[in-house]
Structure formats: structure tokens, C-alpha cells
Amino acid sequence: MKLTVNGTEHEIDVEEDMPLLWVLRDELGITGVKYGCGIAQCGACTVHVDGVAVRACQLAVGDLSGEVTTIEGLGTPETLHAVQEAWVAHQVAQCGYCQSGQIMQAASFLDLNAAPSDDQIDAAMSGNLCRCGTYPRIRAAIKTAAAKLQEV
């Protein structure tokens, strides 16, 4: 089976029903994507498939059609994506474990809705749990990122 992650094609030999999350983490060693709940309740495993946020714990790799982007493919410490820049500027993270998923969710959401209202932000981000409670900064960072993305 072939899959493309962050622009690189990989050949893998796994069961069709293995969730993409575990293919990424345990077969390909891509650990920015996190396991939190395994049942679509926390968003820690959020990645993009063709630019759209999906929960990698829920997507059987056999059902995958499209290119996968993980947080590592969104931006790097040297070249941050605008959403990551906003996350750094607002110093959002506490433990940080949820933040890959938060950032991937926010990036996809802003792609679809460049100028979201507060209610739209709340609705789009409520599937991503943050046990540390960084929500006020997530809201602020999304607004900063939206403004930045509109400039370019």
C-alpha cells in the first residue's frame, strides 16, 4: 500500500483497517500526531487529508484517498506556518500535547473560513480538547492568524 505524507511517498504493508494514526506514529515514526482518545473525542490526532482536517484515529488507512499532511508538514521550527506563528506569539501551549491537533484543526478551518466570527471559532474548535485549558489563547491566536492570512 502506498501513501503520501508531507510530500513523501511511503510504501507500507499493514492491515487495511489500521487507523491512519497508528500508521503514522508506529510504522512511519511521525510523532507530532498524537493519540488521546481513539474515538474522535479529543482531536489530538488531527491531520489534513488534501488540506482538510480529519481525525486520524478514525480513518482506516485502507480508506485513505488523498495526501496526508501532519503538523511536521505544515511548518517547521525554522519556517513556521502563519497559524504556528500565532501560536508562538500568544505562547498558547502549556503541556502542548493537544496543540498539534489544535493547530491542524485551526489551519484547516481558516482555509475554509478566512474571517470567522467568535461563534464559528467556538464551533470549529470544540472538538479539540485541551485538558490544560489553553482555550483563551487558542481563540486569540486564531484571530491573529486570520488577520495575518488575510494580509497575504
Place this chain on the structure above:
Amino acid sequence: MGRGKTIARRSFLIGSAAILGGVAFGTYLVKRDPENPLLADAVAGDAVFNPWVRINASGITLVTPHTDLGQGATAMQAMLIAEELDVELEQITTTPGVPSAAYYNTALAAEAVPFRSNDDGFSATAMRGTMGAVMKVLGAQVTGGSTAVPDSFDKLRLAGAVARETLKAAAAAETGIDAAQLTTARGAVVLPDGARMDYTTLAARAAQIEPVTNVSLRDPSQWRLIGKPVQRLDIIAKSTGTQIYGIDIWMEGMVHASVRSNPRKGAPMTGFDAARTEGMRGVQKIVGLPYGVAVIADNTWRAFRALEEIDIDWDIAPYPAEQADHWVEVAASFTKERLDREWRHDGDVDAALEGADVITAEYRAPYVAHQPLEPLSAVVKVGATRVDIWAAHQLPRFVQQRVAKRLDMDTEQIHLHNQFAGGSFGHRLEFDNIDVAVDVAHEVPDTPVKLTFRREEDFAQDYNRQIGMARGRGAHADGKVTVLDLDIATVSASRSQSRRLGAPMPGPDTQIPAGAWNMRYAIPDLRVRAYAVPELAPTSSWRSVGASTAGFFAEGFLDELIHAAGADPMEERLRLVNDDDARRVLEAVAEMSNWGSALGPNQGRGVALVTSFGVPTAEVVEVTATDAGIKVDRVWVAAEVGRVVDPVTFENVVAGGVIWGLGHAMNSEITYSDGMAEQDNYHMAEGMRLHQCPVIEVRGLENSDTVRGVGEPPVPPAAPALANAIFAATGTRLREMPFFNTVDFV
């Protein structure tokens, strides 16, 4: 005593004895202090100034032994050392170091003694000193009790200052210039002519001279880093998916494992049938354990999947199987026999209630789970003479000792590589992941095993927050609260926990009444008694521990009395408050929230003041009762911490504490049925999600001489302030958490 005086006294101590809290400061040319763990692998040219600072030709390494649970402990500890060492944060690397008695926690003991934290009387101070000594003997390297800042504040600045002055002495020896004429900046000693000698090049020389221990700490007006907004050291990694947590550890030859232990916690596994795992891809081994069954596979998901195919027989729970019976036991605990201690009795409550119009109420707080977002995990490799463990833990020394005992090895043979944690909230004070990973790894010697708990297993095996009740009686006269009598009965999370640590706790449990008995109010007749409910389901420290329940009981019931008296909740608290720090945090939230200003229809404000871990914290919550349910609009919070070390993280952690307190009070409980927790994943116990999050305004007050941590204190006032706000908006008095069993939230 003013802050200046405090520092002067401390620098004298350092100068004369070169000792602070029993830790010797100085360079270590030879193994003069077996307690300095940095000596173990020091080589020629390494200047190992003390257990926290190592400088050599290739760089500056600061040891930050308090575990980073997300509270920013690593950055905070580095900042304190760097402040006095005169290095910039981008010039250093940090390491959690190895577990060592040198990193024992001098501050934790302060909360373990039965004196109020604002009680500076002789016996209280002496007793805290004794506990500090005990901690040292135990080598208790502990991250918990909001003590990372207080434990570190003086110690780590001194560690930096000693290293700096020794480097200056080295430069003086090298150049012949008097040390008094030398200054330091950006990782270098600066000569009078402006020439710079980098610390890294001076290190070899510094390693050969006598330590300079006659140092004093800088005046706060000179601080470059402390109290200033700086970028957290881990913020880029945590925004790019490049931060490695325990669960991300990978190494050559590693296998993956997962476990199902008896969900009736503490009871054994009695038999299993793994026939259906036969031939499942990637499954390498099924391991029967006294308490459960583990699967070793070549991939985590394959281990998870195989676990589901195993039929397992479990013994019955060693506690009541049904939740209702847990409550029966709690309710039956208000007896003379179970009285743990009468913690406070001002005036004469019985006489005051005699013939008064007595108001009574009963409060309840449920079990609640910790469930940080990173599930429990550990990587363990067991060799014949050496065991390596990669995991995040708040008690690294205990991990070593426990594993040594489990495998009948020496403590020195157990190597814990402490990791960044994806949250804890008290969860990583327990050992289940370590125990299981060690047992499983023991089955496949010399092979690194990564054990990952399924989220469902993590819920099933959590040691929850204590369950409890309170019964209040009170009275008022002339529009004032005059009598408050509070009986609190909870299980003792501290005893449950210390039993598992193998160090049974003597004396009464300070945590049962924490946040209530130490209320900073002068109510003429005031009594707080604590009753210990015998162990039910095992419990453990949950962010803010006892104050998360007793604080709710006390501030909820006080609010009832204030309303019954016809007084204003803020004004009456300000009238009753008997301590300046507490008064100031109340005044702060009154001002921030514009208390008393007009509210819209169906809106209400509530206030609460709870002191925990020595930090008086006041919160005002504002809610609106909409047709769809209660909306939590805004929260204002003020805490007296003596000194805000890292303001950016401070604001984040305080707001997070408010969210933690509110979210669990609103939406979360663990209930038992058939001996098992009924909630097994976040859809059944989610705390707060973003859409419910109010706007939160945070203020840190810095009037006190004592520097304190703030990981826990914002939690306890949140629940009562919310309940009090909902009462103000709707007339519904919430006396039982979680509130969603009584009212709807939008």
C-alpha cells in the same frame, strides 16, 4: 519582615556556611559531595558548580529537576538560574537531570504540617523545619503541591550566583585583575576594558579553584528575566509537533505493549483465555500478570486490538460495587469515631446555635478523574544489571526505589530518564504505568518495551479525586453572618496515596478540610471539623487536592448564610476577612469585575475566596441564564503569590486552573457500577471544551514576602464562585457537583 531583610539574612547564611537547605554550594574538583549527581559523569574540564549548573567548553547546561507537566517548570527553573548566572536563555540547554536526593523539595513540607500557611508562630515554623528535614532524609524529589516555584526561588538563584562568582574568580586568577573589577553579561566575564571571557572557555579553570560561596542575591530592581515576559523555552517545539513526550520515545528493537488490568481497582485477575489472539498479525506475546493481561506486539494498535480478543475473569472489587453505597458510607461518617480532627473552633459554636434560627445545608462532591491528554505510557528496558525507564513522573526517586524493590535490584541500577509530560494534574504521582511496564519488560529481557494505556484503561485505572460531603449549620443576625459550623467528611486521598507509597501518613489529614478550616474570615463563632471516610475506591491527589472539595463546601455554604442575612456577597466577605492578603485579592476581583454595577436580566455574579497552598485566591464569575441553559460569561481571578516569576506562563496556568475548576464542577464525575468506573472516555467526562470557556481576566498580587506557586490555587474558588453566580442569576442553589445533573449549560 521585609523582602530586603530576608535576602540579607539568607546571603549571610550562604556566606558563613555555604549551605542552603542542606545543599552545599561550590565547585567539585573531587568527589567531595556524593550528593551532587553531576559528578557521576563529570570529566576533566567540566565545571560542575553545584547540582544545577554544568559548564564546559561545549556549552552551558542547567539542570531543571522539577518535572515539566505543562506548567512551565523547565523554563521557570532555567530563568531563575540564568538571572543570577548572567546568561541568556538562548545560550543554555536544559536537562531534567537524573533522580537525586540533591533535588529534594524544601517547600512541599510546608503544606504537610497542621498549621495554617499564614501561621508563622514558633511551633508552626519549627514543625515546617522538621518536615523539611524529613523530606531531605527521604530524598523526596517531588513535583507537586504547587511547590516548584517556592522550592526553587532562592535555591536556584543562589546556584546561579555561586557559579557566576566562581567564574569571576577564575577570570581573576587568569588575568590578575581583582574580581571586584569584573562584571558578567551574556555568558561571559567582562574585563574593565570591555574584553569578554566566555564562561565556556573559563570552565576548565573554574573547575580547579575553590568555590566562591560568599554571594548575595541581586535586588529585584536589577532583574532582567524574573517577572518579565519571555518566550517559553519549549514554545516552538510545542507549536511544531517536535516536542518529544514519553509516549513518543522510539528506539531500535523496541516492541509495543498494552494492558488490561482489573477494572475493579486493586483486585486480581483470576483467569484468561487468549485463544482468539492466536495468529493475529504482529502479536508477539501474551503476558498474564497477577492483576491483568498484557499484549506485546510490533505496533501499538495491534496490541490494543489483541487485548479486545482476550476473555478475562476478574475478582470482585475490594470496595462497594455500586455508587449509592459509596454515598451511604460517606453519609455515615459524621461520627465521633471517624472525627479526624477538629481543625478550628473560634468562639463557641454550640452555644451560639442554641436557640438561634439555624440554617442547614448538605453539600456533595463526586469522584473525578485526572485524565491528562497524554495517556499513561512508559518505555522500559530490563537488563541483568541495569534497568532503564523513560517516562514522565512527579516522584523520580520513588520510581527508582519502587522498581528496585520490585526487581530485587539496587536503586543505583535503576535509571529513570524523566520526560516532558502531556499534562498530569496529579496523575503522574502514581505508578501503575511504571509497574506494568517493568513487569512486561521483565518478560522480554534486554528489549525496550513501550507500554501505552488505551484511554479506556487510563480511565479504568485512574485514582480519582476524593468523594465527600459536608454538613453546614449557621446563623446570622443584624444582616451579618455570625455562626458557621462546617462538618466535612471525605475519604482521605493523602492516606490512600501514602499507603501505596509504602509510607503510611501519621496524624490527621490536612487535606480533608483544606481550603475550609484556614478560611481567612473572622466569623465570631466558627468551627470546622473533618471526618475521615474509610477507604472506598482508591483516590489520589487531584489538582488542588482537598481544597477542591472543602473550598466548594465552605464558600458555597457561606454564600447561603450571606444571602439569608440579606447582605451583599462581596461586601460581607470584605467585612469578615481578617487578613490583608486575602482582603487585597477580594478587593482586586471586586474592582476588576466592577462588582455592584448593574447586570442584564437573567445575569448573576458570584464570588468565592479560597486559600490553598498558601495562596489566597478570589474569583468572580458572571453568568447569564438563557433559554438553552446557563452561559458562563466571564471570570475575574486574583491570587497573592508574592512574586510572579514568569508572567506569560502565570496568566496561562491561572486561566487554565479556572477552566479546570469550572469544567469539572460543571460536567465531570466518576461513578461506580459493578465495581467499575462507568465513564471510560472523554465523551463521558470531558471537563470543559472551548465553546463553554468564559473570558478570563487574571491578576497576580505581589505583596507577600513568600513566593508561592500557582498551579493549584486557582482551582478551588471556581466551583463555588460559579454556584454562587448561578444562585444569583436563577435562585437555584447548587450544592452538588457536577452541576450538569441539576442545571443545563449552553
